[in-house]
Amino acid sequence: MIKYITGLATALLLASFVASAADVTKDQIKGLDEQVQDIKKDVINLTADLLQLEEKLLYPSNSQFAIFISLGEKDKLRLDAVQIKLENKVLAHHLYTFRELEAMQKGGVQKIYTGNVKTGEHQLVISYVARSSGGDVSKHSDTFTLKKGVGPKFVEIKVGGPGANSQGLEFKDW
């Protein structure tokens, strides 16, 4: 009797361990998963073509201009907001989320603006608000002369890098 009860109890305990969908086979799940992967691959390729078309249509190479923001002092600086003006007109304004900031602290680069600009020289004003590791809030601003040539122009603005100027900014042409 005791043996029977023990066996029954064990079987019941084990039966309660696993929940499975009996009529759904592994092959079905695998098959669908493979189809999903194929679709993902297709859509990624399609998106690349669409992005190319968009770039050609909206940002032709002779006038294309993009600004990127990165962090130099990855652990010390907490960037709150950035504003970019071109010829006294606001091009972009961005408030950073925690995830964005974390991504930048790991070395990711944010493309903050893509647009078109005429060839020649332009005044670019970058303002930002940041917090130090101690929590002090500081505001900085600096002007940069952008020389736009015939081809596309990509500018990286590094905040708080080792080669930064007095306003904590470093400009790099790509």
Place this chain on the structure above:
Amino acid sequence: MFRKTLCYKLPILFFALYTGIVAAENTIDEAPELTDIFYGESLFYAFQDKHFDAISKLDAELGQFYNLDDPSLDPFNKQINHAEFSVGSFELAYRMHQRAGRAIRAVMESNLDQTIRNEAAFRLARIFYQKSQPGNALDIILKIKGDMAEDLRVDEIYLRAQIYISTGDFAKAVTLLKSIENEDKFKGYIAYNLGIAYIQNGEEKKGIATLDKVGQISTDDRGVLALKDKANLTLANRMLENGSPELAKKYFSRVRLNGPFANRALLGAGWVNVSLGKFKKALVPWRILHERSVTNEAVQESMLAVPYAYSQLHYYGQAALAYGKAMDSFGNEIDRLETSIKSVREGKFVKAIVDKEGERDKNWLHNLRNRPETPETRYIMSLMASNDFQQSLRNYRDMEELKQRLEYWLSSLDVYIELIELRRRYYEPLLPVIEKQFKKLDARIRLRIEQRDRLDQRLKSIVISRRPDYLATAAERGYKDKLDRIELYLSKRPKQYSKEVRDRVSRLKGVLHWQINKAYHERLTNAYKQMKSLDIYIEKLNSTYQSFVRTRQAATQSYVGYDIPIRQLQTRIQARQMKITGVMARQAKLIETMAVNELERRRNLLEEYQVKARFALAESYDRATKKQDKAEEDKIRQKLEEDKLLKQEVEPEKEEPKQKVPDKEQSEQEEVKPEEKTQKNTKPQASVEEDKEQAQGVAQ
């Protein structure tokens, strides 16, 4: 039977542990020193788990790189392998295992540093292991040669051991796990798997001793605490199998009362007591269990177990009452399950799990139970935590996201078509006029440039052979022409061409020659200077000319040649949308089937319980009636005997039955009216103190 079940169960345990530790994730932790700004942008998205954007952007960048005439000259070439590895990693994180596998295999087979190739092999082996293909995983991991990167050393050994466990090579798994037994990484998990590997390898004692250690780990980590409970539960089950209920009891008592395995442990603890014939003690953990959520399988089982124990204690009334309550409860739950099955079939479940709110709420699946319009998810919590369900759910969500992206692109293409039409309307009337003006200007520009080129040629020839006359002024050239004409005129009239005149002409020519030659160097320098300043203007002219040509070209290109590509893209998008809709429908059906199957399994179980309860209830009533009849018979018999005695003995002792009344009442109360008994004596089998003591034991 037990061994068979255990063998079936173990891989599931390993798998659950494995997926708990190694979820598909982006393995790139930090960006390298960038040589390509767009690679940095891709990483920006990857670090935020926006893998689709990361892959699209990096794919596009890699495509551009490989299309260069000589990619080796591009700075991106320096970190192309890192980028290739990254794209594989992002694809893996985006659950594109097939493509990620190919990318990582490419790195593995390259001539890169052995450490990087080892890392690639490790990642690929892990993909295969995750996809439940341990054979392939083993083939790949065996390709690792030399040392691994230090941060992956333990991971690699642990994965290798897991693969050996899956392929049934337990001895090798034991050796590997023992070598990393004292590592802080995967604390508890290594020991747990080592214990299981020992048992599977036939080293029962060592296995039990190892699991016993896991069962006593001191930690605050919730995951490890759950593992600790699992180890104790595994040990308890093992002890039950070995016929050592006392030991099983000890292990059950170690499981926390508030952990994920508490209900199973409480149920098991009760059954252990039953197996020892201690029915009163069995009631203690079961009563605790009884108070818990009725949707839990262990709780439902305890609803049958409690009256079973009562009946074993001959408290049939109470047993009947408990069976009755269990039947009511099962009935209610069956109704809820029916409603839930209906709701799932109507698509409400899938709709709820992919709700937008789920993106913000990490515990969305868990919190679904609080939403009134959602089916009863308490019954499918374990299903929802399973790997298959999670994979299906993620796939469905990914498809939903892709669908939205394609919808966005489709509407964007409509806007682009409109934009192109506006450009066409604006430029088409303007361009012919501009073209006409441009042609005129173009002819003038060409003329001037030819003039400049001729002057340039002259200056260059002067440097080679001295030609001062090329630098004569207009007046000097006029004088020279005049003198030449005078000479010609006089040569035809010899009478007038006297010596005096000839000398004079010669002198004047000499003066002119002197002047031109004397000023030659200065004039040459000036000519160079003038040429240089002319070149500045020519350069500006050329630049304006080029700019105009480009602008004209850009204006034309802004609306010409888009119709066919846009139409093709629209068709491609629509085709993908149809494909996605189809796959989503199948995926939703699969999720619903999983949920319905699980709900039906639980309903069937409850129906089975209900039938058992019904029979047990009848039996309890039967036994209670029999017991009551027997008691009445006994009473009658006793009365008859008493009457007999009374007749035989003295008359004054007639009042004696009155003294028996309390006994009679007590007996009736105990056996005939179970409801009253329950009210008066809710804990007849064990004292409150005993309950507490036992509960504390389980908690410990």
